[in-house]
Amino acid sequence: MMTTITGRIADSAGSIESGRIEFTQAARIDTGELLVTQSTATAQVVQGELRDLAGRPFSMPANPTGTAVRIREILGGRTFEWWAAVPDTGEVEYRALPVVESGDVGGSVFAPPLWLATVEQMRDETVDAIEEGTAVAEALGGLAGITAAVDESNAARDTAAESASAATSEANRAEQAAASIDMTALNGRMDTMQTGLSEKADAATVATALAEKATVQDVSDAIAASKPNPNVESAPLWSIGHSFTKVPSTYTTPNAGEYPLVLARRCGFGNVKAWGRGSTPILDTFPALLAPSWGDTRDGVTIDRTWTPAARGVVLIENYMNELGLGATWLTQPNVDFWGLMLRSVIALVSSAQILPASAGTETGAWADVTSVISTACYGGALRRSNAVAGSSKSFTVTGDEAWILTLAGTSGAAGDLVAKCNGVTLKTIALNGTRPAYTSVVDATITTLTPIAIRVTGMNAAAGTTGSKSLRIEWPGTGSASHGFIHGVIIPDPNPPQIFVAQEPPRNGMATNADTLYRAMVETVAAEFPNVHVVDLRPGFDLATMISTQDTGTPRIHPNDLGQRHIAAKFEAAINAVITSPMPGVLTL
Known part of the structure; x- marks a missing residue:
């Protein structure tokens, strides 16, 4: 039976992808590796949808038990390879293809089912915890509930690896067996047997076993409650x-x-x-x-x-x-x-809609490009400095009530003050000289006295009398450092x-x-x-x-x-x- 593979394929920003995807049937051999045995089927991605080379919906045979399909994505300039199974269902979404792992071939970061490895790990941890708890049960004279849980878990462990569906069933049985332990009854019995317990199993062993069981149960509960959030699905x-x-x-x-x-x-x-x-x-x-x-x-x-x-x-x-x-x-x-x-500063940058560079501002007074490492390394060479002329200014056309000024903070004597004005109204005096702690950059050890920083300015709407276009004027008042203030640009916040x-x-x-x-x-x-x-x-x-x-x-x-x-x-x-x-x-x- 042919299975049609459908589904929207998008990039990290949610935009549709274009390119091609290659599907190659493969069979497992005794070494545990995967051996290619059939030719490659190529699908084209057109406007985010899979199509065959003739433009029709893309279909391919379901792969038999014990085989897999190697998938090679060539989309938007990136190449990614992973292994999957094509189920015999008539139609399946591309992002829902089950992952197949073998040897050093890892699973796709895009495709579910992602619960399987976590559930299997939870099952194994449950089994280990219950095995350690067996000694406690024997010390207490034997509890049928714990013994039954151990038997059920052992049976699940021995048979779970036969297939994906069997693994799911047996993992559920193991989880149910662990959940069947009556912790209240167990704790009550322990409270009545303190003297006899000291002769058979020390309290530390009991506490460890019970703590591990509780940890596994917490993980199990978290896994059960965890499911994809449709409001972030495919978002970066x-x-x-x-x-x-x-x-x-x-x-x-x-x-x-x-x-x-x-x-x-x-x-x-x-x-x-x-x-x-x-x-x-x-x-x-x-x-x-x-x-x-x-x-x-x-x-x-x-x-x-x-x-x-x-x-x-x-x-x-x-x-x-x-x-x-x-x-x-x-x-x-x-x-x-x-x-x-x-x-x-980090939050302002991550929340930005636009960064106006220093070159976008209108200058008065004396300004020059900074050529030191703090400019070339941290600001891409686009840092401007006032040159000993008090009142030197840069003006930027902005909208909205808020902006962030990209400048420098420094150790004592390293950074000059700035004054932010709108329509002649002083909104903020930025005094960063001496605020930077003593610190040598781990990225560039030559940077020891100055650090890029963003400073918030608000109240522009009231100062200008409009929510629309206005002028933000940034001046060096001649204070702070001996001869200059620094400006790299202005961050405009994103409304969304x-x-x-x-x-x-x-x-x-x-x-x-x-x-x-x-x-x-x-x-x-x-x-x-x-x-x-x-x-x-x-x-x-x-x-x-x-x-x-x-x-x-x-x-x-x-x-x-x-x-x-x-x-x-x-x-x-x-x-x-x-x-x-x-x-x-x-x-x-x-």
Whole structure:
């Protein structure tokens, strides 16, 4: 029987794709590899729809049991390869083709069913926990409920691998068996047998077994409640910050266990843009979003992390874990206040509709291009500086009530003041000289005194008497630094920005539990200033004993393992599903 493959194929912004997709039948051989045995069928993607080369709906035979189809996507300048099964159903959506994995051939990040690997892992963890609990049951004189659960789980484990449908059935049986344990009855019996218990099984063994059973049940409940969110399906997902937000990560299962990928599978996101960089405080994160030259090289490939205004999707920000390790001064209010300014800068850029460059402004007085590394590296060479002429100004034509001025913050003596005016009304004096903490960039060690920053200016509508076009004038008043102020441009906010979720981080190994109190409070303060920004607390339930990677050999060990990554993904997922309950123009192109 021929199966017709349908479904819309879109890129990360929700726009339709064009290109071709090659389908090649393959058969499994004894080595566990896949051997191509038939010729390739090619489908063209026209206006986001699959068609055969004659323009008709694309169909191909369902593959027999024990075989697979190699799928090679050549779309929009990218090539991606994965393995799937074509079911004998008459018609199936392309994104619903079941994934087939064999040897080192990984599954597609686009295609479900994504529940299978997680359910199987849950089943195995349940089995392991119940096996360890068998000793407890024997010590208590034997409990029929636990024994039956062990038998059911063992039977499920022995037969689950025969086929995908069998795996589903047996995993469900294992889950039901685990759920059948009457924890109240077990706890009650333990309370009445304290003396006898000490002779047969120590209390620590009992506590460990029960804790592991509870953990597995929590994971099971989370899996059962997890399902794609149709309001973010196919939308881009960005993760911005330090090494926790990177893909791939050496601290978890690479290209699979990282929490942005776990979250994308659970919620149904499209492309994942993982822009995290190891050892990076937020002072380096913001310039990386501005400057292509600060791309991150991974596996020989340089990733350009420059943000494009008017982008759509959901953005995750996690970015103060490294600040906690920079020393005691970074746990003081002045440095945390500056961190808050940098977080506001990142949010303003991610929420932008347009960036007006310095060249777009009309100048008075004396201005010159800055040629030092702070301009070439962080601002792409487009930074302008006033030259010792007080009152030198740049004027930009803007609309709306709010704009953000791109300038520099500096250590003492490094940055000049600026004054923002509209229609002759002074809206804000920007005094950034001496506000930048002592810090050497991990991206470019020559940058030690200045940092790009964005400063908010509001009240333009009232000053100009209109919500329409108006002039924003930025002056250097001759104060701050000895001879100049800096201007790179002006950020114009997007009325429909992406939804942004900012993390309050998990606890850091080796530090007091409340060491990050000021940062947690600052996240709350900054988020309250933006209607599209939401706080996600990653701390509750994060266990440093079980959720830190054994691959982390540093001091202290801080990077999450697979379990820790899944914990973080679950926290973001709950927040996203609570906020995005209907289609939003800043998330998808509507």
